[in-house]
Amino acid sequence: MREADVTIVGGGMTGILAARKLMNAGWSVLVLDKSKSVGGRLATRRIGGGRADHGAQFFTVRTDSFQELVDEWKTNGWVSKWFGEKHPRYKAVNGMNQLVKNLANGVPLQLVSKVERIERNEEKYVVFSEKGEQVKASAILFTPPAPQTLQLLESSKVSLSEEAVKALDEMTFDPALVGLLTLDGETAGLSPEGHIDSGLPDGIERIVDNQVKGISDEKIITIYATAAFSNAYYDQEDKSVLDRMLSKLGHVIPRAAISSQQLKRWRYAQAKHVHHHPFLQVSPHEAVYVAGDAFLHEGDPAEKTRVESAVLSGLSVAEELQQYLNEKAST
Numbered sequence: 001m002r003e004a005d006v007t008i009v010g011g012g013m014t015g016i017l018a019a020r021k022l023m024n025a026g027w028s029v030l031v032l033d034k035s036k037s038v039g040g041r042l043a044t045r046r047i048g049g050g051r052a053d054h055g056a057q058f059f060t061v062r063t064d065s066f067q068e069l070v071d072e073w074k075t076n077g078w079v080s081k082w083f084g085e086k087h088p089r090y091k092a093v094n095g096m097n098q099l100v101k102n103l104a105n106g107v108p109l110q111l112v113s114k115v116e117r118i119e120r121n122e123e124k125y126v127v128f129s130e131k132g133e134q135v136k137a138s139a140i141l142f143t144p145p146a147p148q149t150l151q152l153l154e155s156s157k158v159s160l161s162e163e164a165v166k167a168l169d170e171m172t173f174d175p176a177l178v179g180l181l182t183l184d185g186e187t188a189g190l191s192p193e194g195h196i197d198s199g200l201p202d203g204i205e206r207i208v209d210n211q212v213k214g215i216s217d218e219k220i221i222t223i224y225a226t227a228a229f230s231n232a233y234y235d236q237e238d239k240s241v242l243d244r245m246l247s248k249l250g251h252v253i254p255r256a257a258i259s260s261q262q263l264k265r266w267r268y269a270q271a272k273h274v275h276h277h278p279f280l281q282v283s284p285h286e287a288v289y290v291a292g293d294a295f296l297h298e299g300d301p302a303e304k305t306r307v308e309s310a311v312l313s314g315l316s317v318a319e320e321l322q323q324y325l326n327e328k329a330s331t
Contacts, residue, residue: 003136004030004108006321007127009115009152010143012040013307014292014314016100018141019107021318027325030135031107032127034114037097038104040143041266041293042307044095047182050218052210053096054178054264057195057222058082058089059307065315066308078102082213083193095215110135118156118288125158125288138328139287139321143314145268146171146275149290153282161283164290167275171294174227175234176269179245183219185257201248203229221253227270238263271305278316287324291317 006022008015011033019029031038043055061067070090073079078099082091092099113129118140127135142149150168153160187209190196194212197205206224210216223245225233233241242261246253271294279291293310296302300309 001134001136002030002110004028005137005325006139006141007032007125007135007137008141008143009127010040011035011038011104011109011111012143013042013100013310015141015143016104016107017311017314018291018318018321020103021315022321023107025322027322029108030110032110032113032115032129032135034112036112037101038109039097039100041269042096042100044097045180047180047220047260048218050182050210050216050220051095052180052216052220052222053208054180054222055266056096056307057206057208058091060087060089062087062301062308063312066311069311073099076102083195091213091215115152116155117152118158120158139324140289141317141321142288142290143292145173145292146290146294147173147268158286158288159283164280164282167280168290170273171275172272173268174270174272175230176227176266177225177230177234177241178264178266179223179242180262180264181221181223181253181258182260183221183253183257184259185254187221187253189252204245204248207252223249234265274303274305278313279320289317289320
């Protein structure tokens with residue numbers, strides 16, 4: 001059985017930054033993730049000889065604390081400005097997923113490890129994976145989307161306050177359908193930056209040319225459906241969904257130019273209802289916390305999930321966990 005001061009469920013931006021902050025303070029951590037790689041919705045897919053971002057395409061900065069981090073990432077050569085003036089859009093070099101991989105360097109990870117439940121064992125917690133792996137810890141941090149976290153918590157032997165259950169239950173999400181197209185020809189109607197999110201047909205929210213963006217050697221286009229379209233067609237077959245999307249875009253992407261296509265589904269893409277605090281403690285009697293991009297600081301000017309909210313949530317919950325561990329160590 002592996003052991004750490006804090007077990008973190010979820011290797012997205014929130015979990016990795018929380019892990020780094022705790023490690024810098026001298027605490028041991030272990031990050032568990034069900035996928036083969038860290039990143040969460042900062043996702044990049046290799047297709048042939050190219051690559052495409054198909055989760056978050058960029059991030060903006062609205063706080064001084066996040067700007068300090070971004071300036072450090074720029075110095076490291078991990079990110080660069082993509083487009084925009086008032087709130088510049090930053091892209092990650094070699095794809096958004098690579099940024100999280102860079103941040104996760106040196107962080108203890110246990111990948112392809114889907115958490116099934118947690119149990120209280122005296123003053124420790126034991127995390128059980130579906131494969132039978134066990135990890136013991138003094139505190140637990142959950143960072144998956146609230147519906148998945150609530151399901152895990154209700155399957156676990158820990159106490160949940162009514163307030164916590166209500167808060168997590170109210171955090172609902174819209175899905176997203178994302179098409180990935182490899183082209184032999186050119187696209188029409190995109191900006192010089194390879195990005196467009198206005199003047200598009202009903203049902204289409206955003207189109208990105210990953211080659212023009214500078215992360216792909218091949219012409220790979222990412223197409224995002226709107227929340228309404230994604231809700232309506234989420235459970236249909238891939239081909240049917242892609243046909244519907246492409247039927248709206250003949251003036252931009254000629255079908256004859258498409259050499260390959262695939263569909264990505266995000267069940268929990270954008271929170272319809274956020275939590276107005278950067279993290280949640282499931283009960284005053286439990287050292288179990290929940291955080292993520294849908295946990296916003298009070299007065300957050302954007303009022304929606306984004307990369308910055310994931311970052312600030314992870315840093316805030318790490319401070320809370322440090323305080324808990326320090327108090328526990330002094331008793």
